[in-house]
Amino acid sequence: MKEIVKRFATGLTTLAFAAALAAPALTYAAGSDKAPLEIKVRVSEKGFFDEKGKPYGGKRMLQIPKDTMVKITFVFGEDLTSLAAGDTHQIALRAEDGWKQETSPLWMMNRESTVSFLAGEKGRTQYRAYCILDCIGMEHLTNLIIQVI
Template identity: 80%
Template structure:
């Protein structure tokens, strides 16, 4: 390793539950305007969105697809998240190109869509 090289930061993996109530952490607490998801700058971040609906007949047909977008127009989408595919991930370098925050939202017309518009991801 040369003096100019810096050790690689450990990638960060985060699971976010997706349900008709919104985006939730692993303990079931909602993310929202006052509670952003924080990610360390210059770190590869993998966010896995997990289908978190209770198994009602309504939820069986409900499908989510999440887009993460930065203020400069960069975006990345998950695959479909639903009963038959319960997890889908996106990975990105936090803070790349001086990005300071991202927003995640569901792009499909789904149950609870009004609650799936507000996941703020802040680079710290």
């Protein structure tokens, strides 16, 4: 009987030790499984639009909660009948401190490109998206403001 109790105690000690080692990894995994906030933005010669076709602009900004992982997918939104269907857009996302990310070129053969970032990282409060290529409608592709709230 003493032998069974001794094995049981040894097993519990081993299990407790293993659980103590695994705890930080389990905590990290539980925190990292939160899905990022996913946003799709349609890009065309007329500007930036949400999925329902409403334009973004100075009076209509994207607002993102601070410390939220954000994944913005820019979608080539030119109609096949549009004169701009052969055009190419490439979007840069820039913060006020100079931080910048760029999409790959968007065109008929590459219709989507994604950028990901942590909203508000290093005190950033605002981001601006704009086209960095000389394209049709470039004057309309400067008005997407992302505000950290």
